[in-house]
Amino acid sequence: RIVLRGDLQEYEGETYSPVASWSAIRLMIIMCLRLQWITICIDFSSAFVQSPLPKSEPVWMHSPRGFACSKGTNYVLKLDKSLYGHKVAPLLWFNFVTTAFKELGLVQSEHDACLWYGKNLILVQYVDDCGIGAPDMKTINAFIEKLRKKGFKLTQEGSFAEFLGIKFERTKDESFKLTQKGLITKILQATEMEDCNPNSLPAPRDALGSDKNGEPYHESWNYRAVVGMLLYLSTNTRPDIAFAVSQVARHSADPKKSHASAVKSLLRYLKKTLNHGMVIHPTSKWLLDLYVDSDFCGLFNQEDERDPNSARSRMGYVIRFCGCPVIWKSQLMTAITQSTTEAEYQALSAALRVFLPLKMLIEEMIEQMCSSALE
Numbered sequence: 001r002i003v004l005r006g007d008l009q010e011y012e013g014e015t016y017s018p019v020a021s022w023s024a025i026r027l028m029i030i031m032c033l034r035l036q037w038i039t040i041c042i043d044f045s046s047a048f049v050q051s052p053l054p055k056s057e058p059v060w061m062h063s064p065r066g067f068a069c070s071k072g073t074n075y076v077l078k079l080d081k082s083l084y085g086h087k088v089a090p091l092l093w094f095n096f097v098t099t100a101f102k103e104l105g106l107v108q109s110e111h112d113a114c115l116w117y118g119k120n121l122i123l124v125q126y127v128d129d130c131g132i133g134a135p136d137m138k139t140i141n142a143f144i145e146k147l148r149k150k151g152f153k154l155t156q157e158g159s160f161a162e163f164l165g166i167k168f169e170r171t172k173d174e175s176f177k178l179t180q181k182g183l184i185t186k187i188l189q190a191t192e193m194e195d196c197n198p199n200s201l202p203a204p205r206d207a208l209g210s211d212k213n214g215e216p217y218h219e220s221w222n223y224r225a226v227v228g229m230l231l232y233l234s235t236n237t238r239p240d241i242a243f244a245v246s247q248v249a250r251h252s253a254d255p256k257k258s259h260a261s262a263v264k265s266l267l268r269y270l271k272k273t274l275n276h277g278m279v280i281h282p283t284s285k286w287l288l289d290l291y292v293d294s295d296f297c298g299l300f301n302q303e304d305e306r307d308p309n310s311a312r313s314r315m316g317y318v319i320r321f322c323g324c325p326v327i328w329k330s331q332l333m334t335a336i337t338q339s340t341t342e343a344e345y346q347a348l349s350a351a352l353r354v355f356l357p358l359k360m361l362i363e364e365m366i367e368q369m370c371s372s373a374l375e
Contacts, residue, residue, distance in 0.1 A: 002064050004085035017090035020114035020124045022236055023327050023358060025131065025163070026280065028115070028124050029176055030324050031369055032133040034282045036174075037122075039133045040140055041157040042147075044097075047128030048089040050153065051082045051096035059086065090127065097125070097152075104146050107368070111361040117368040118143070131163060166236055171279075178237040179277030184270050187229050191221045191267060199268030203244035209302035210309070214256040223255040226263060233270075237278045241266060243316065243330040250332065282322035288362060290355050292317045294333075294347040296340040311336045315347035319355055321362060327354055 032039050044050065053059055059079045069075045082089045101116050102108070106123065109115035116123040121143060122133045134140045144156060169177045188194045217223065227249050234245040244266045251259045295314040303310035309332075316330040333350075337343040 002083065004059075004061055004079075004083045004089075006085040006087045006089075009087050011087045013088065015087050015091055017094040017127075018113040020126045021112060024109075024112045024115050024361065025124050025126075026324070026326050027321060027362060027365060028122055028131060028133060029168070029280055030282050030322055030326075031122070031365055033174065033176065033280065034322060035135070035369060037133045037135050038137055038140065039131060040137075041163055042130045042132060042144065043155050043157070044128040044130075045153040045155060047097075048082050048084050048086070048093050050151075051089075051092045053079055053082055053092070059083075093128070100147070100150050100152070103150075104143070109361070109364060111357060111364060115361075115365075122365075122369055126164060129163060167277075173281065175279055175281035177277050177279050179275065180233055180237050181274055183229060183233055184274055187226060187233075188267060188271060190226060190229075191219075191264070193264065193267050193271070196264070196268050196271055198272030199265055200272065202241045202266050202269040203247060203262065204265065207298050207302045207314075208247040208251070208259065208262050209299065210251065210254075210304075210307070211256045211258045212254075212304070214258050217255045217257060217260055219260045223260065223263070224252045227252050230263075230266070238276075239278065239318065239325055239328040240273075241269070242328055244269075246330045246332075278325060280324045282324055286322065286366070287320075288355075288359060289320045290317065290351055291320075292344075292347050292351045294340075294343040296337065296343045299332075308336060313337050313343040313346075315343070315350060317347065317351035317354075319351075319358060327358065329354075 029039065031037075060076045061079060061083075062076055063069055079086075082092045086092075098108070101123070104118070106116040106118045106121075109117070114125040116125070120135050120139050124131045132140055132143070134143075144154070147154060165180060165183060167179045167181065169179065171177055185194075188196070227245070230241070230245045231249060234241045244262070248259055248263050248266065293316055297311055298314045299310050299312055301310075312332050313336075314330065314332050317328065318325055319327045333343070333346055335346065337346055
């Protein structure tokens, strides 16, 4: 494959391209289950190559190795379309597909740039992967055919089976089970713990301190890389390990042997719960719930008393819609609180900053999807 050397490219313009939030993806699934809509996935083939380059900003590249130009060696290639490696390729693709969606009558969400509504249709976009929901396959097939007529090359999945490495398994009771067995296996292999003894708990009861004078880290695996994979796992399908992952992630800059042991303890738990995941089974009531808690000075006696971190509190919250978890988090507070009450208020304040925008997104989604379903 030919790619562009973006690292050699001089470009000072905008390169940011939005992607759908996982909360929007989970909300879409919940809404489709509540309305008994069908969900499928589509994947645009070589997406970046499909978007044309603006004529006002031509892009030139050297001939690839082994390519002989009939006019000699003093020639370069002018690109007509975007290419992988181009600094602006993600943004060009997003603008290109956004224009097409609008021409097909879709309405862009005011709260998530990658969420789209149509008549009896909802679409969530994550770069070149899209999840589509509709009351029947006829509506979905008609929309996909319109995309193909516009020149888009794409493949259609039979169902919403796998999206961004997350497996969506539809169960007998018409709910979804979200699992990441492949990622867990990859983490176990990276740490050479495929044959470890299973563990029933993800973390010990006591908080995990910095252990500044502890035994150095001597593991063969990359601590930060493993923690990064655990973060992706905990924020997408495994709320049960959010606290344990937050603790080990805090020490990524200077891990000790005790922190490696904490990671191993968590991996033993994942080994035992390899096939487990988050189940989305909406209730009959349109309820949005927020549960918040805090642990006042949870690091006291775990950190040096002269260290300000010893006085920091931990907060955690879970936001559920129709009884299904949508967003969850466990983290240390940035400010030091002086009482349990103050810690609780700060935790509630931080959670509401996430809750209120989500509330507006849900209101918009209900208005668009339910009104479309009633027509």
